[in-house]
Amino acid sequence: xxxDQEQIARELAEELRRLRIEDVLIQxxxxxxxxxxxxxxxxxxxxxxxxxxxxxxAIETMAALTPVLHDVVPEELIREFNESVxxxxxxxxxxxxxxxxxxx
Numbered sequence: 001x002x003x004d005q006e007q008i009a010r011e012l013a014e015e016l017r018r019l020r021i022e023d024v025l026i027q028x029x030x031x032x033x034x035x036x037x038x039x040x041x042x043x044x045x046x047x048x049x050x051x052x053x054x055x056x057x058a059i060e061t062m063a064a065l066t067p068v069l070h071d072v073v074p075e076e077l078i079r080e081f082n083e084s085v086x087x088x089x090x091x092x093x094x095x096x097x098x099x100x101x102x103x104x
């Protein structure tokens with residue numbers, strides 16, 4: 001292993017030591033929310049990305065993971081994630097009512 005590779009390995013190991021599971025979950029939920037909204041395809045920019053199956057999976061994943069964070073993150077963040085789930089659910093209902101699920 002070269003000296004540069006060893007340095008990168010040490011830096012990665014240090015980063016992993018500092019990283020907390022809740023930090024990873026928070027980032028994952030933010031990403032899942034963004035992708036979920038995109039998969040709803042409610043705007044002209046996202047219409048081609050519509051995939052209601054993926055949007056539903058995003059909603060279910062957020063609903064399942066948010067309670068796990070309840071005791072380890074601020075209540076305000078939990079509230080924001082719950083509001084995001086509710087917003088996704090409403091938008092999903094609207095998209096589903098439009099009929100084209102984007103999967104076929």
